[in-house]
Amino acid sequence: KKRLADKKAAEAKKLADKKAAEAKKLADKKAAEAKKLADKKAAEAKKLADKKAAEEQAIAEANRLAEEKAAAERKLANEQAAAEAKRLEGEGEYKDGKKDGVWEFYDEDGVKEKEILFADGVDTLHTYYSPSGNKLKEGKMVDGKEEGNWAFYDENGVKERETEHKAGQEEGIYTLFHDNGQMSIQGPYANKLRIGKWTWWYETGEKWKEGDYAAEQQRDGAWVVWNKDGSLREETIYESGDFQSKKVY
Numbered sequence: 001k002k003r004l005a006d007k008k009a010a011e012a013k014k015l016a017d018k019k020a021a022e023a024k025k026l027a028d029k030k031a032a033e034a035k036k037l038a039d040k041k042a043a044e045a046k047k048l049a050d051k052k053a054a055e056e057q058a059i060a061e062a063n064r065l066a067e068e069k070a071a072a073e074r075k076l077a078n079e080q081a082a083a084e085a086k087r088l089e090g091e092g093e094y095k096d097g098k099k100d101g102v103w104e105f106y107d108e109d110g111v112k113e114k115e116i117l118f119a120d121g122v123d124t125l126h127t128y129y130s131p132s133g134n135k136l137k138e139g140k141m142v143d144g145k146e147e148g149n150w151a152f153y154d155e156n157g158v159k160e161r162e163t164e165h166k167a168g169q170e171e172g173i174y175t176l177f178h179d180n181g182q183m184s185i186q187g188p189y190a191n192k193l194r195i196g197k198w199t200w201w202y203e204t205g206e207k208w209k210e211g212d213y214a215a216e217q218q219r220d221g222a223w224v225v226w227n228k229d230g231s232l233r234e235e236t237i238y239e240s241g242d243f244q245s246k247k248v249y
Helices: 002-089
Strands: 091-095 098-106 112-119 122-129 135-142 145-153 159-166 169-177 183-190 196-201 207-213 219-226 232-239 242-248
Antiparallel strands (some): 091 098, 112 122, 159 169, 196 207, 207 219, 232 242
8 A cells, every 4th residue: 555655756756846847937938938028028128228218319419500601690799780781881980989080881702892081980982992993983972862962983093073963963064074084064054954054075185065954954055166276166046946047267
């Protein structure tokens, strides 16, 4: 009986050990699968976290570059604004806190555009220049408009004409010049029309012809022409633009 009991006990132990081994094997398999799944999830989570971190880093870098660009643009804009303010302000000297003497003004490329002569802070003369540096025109400005006598020059700096202005409009004595500087034509001008007595000269300075204009720039009265030696050449009479008579000498 004891042998039989020992045999049964041994078989029971063997069966229990087998079941325990199978249970352990199953538990180890489940643990391995669980670990594999956990590792996979951890890897996916790390990959997602790394991707998010990379995206955040890329965004931060983009923001940094954008801020650097914006700062550079602000700096450039401030420098340009300062340069423009200086350009508009001009270059010159102050006396007792007021602009005095000649002030120079330049365009965006650094080429001188004009000079303004100041006296005790008041602008008295404006001189404009061509890109090549030759004088273009010169006179006084009042409220941003030409006033008084203005001189105008061609591209080579040779004076072409002098005209009187009122509130920016040519009105008053109008004078044209020959290339050698001698007066060519002179007379009063208003509303873009010649009025009153006009005189012409030869390039050598002798009077050439002279006559009056009535309304609507019509010749009126005696129109006289001289030779270079000063002798009369002819005289023509008009009345409100209509020819009346002519005398040749």
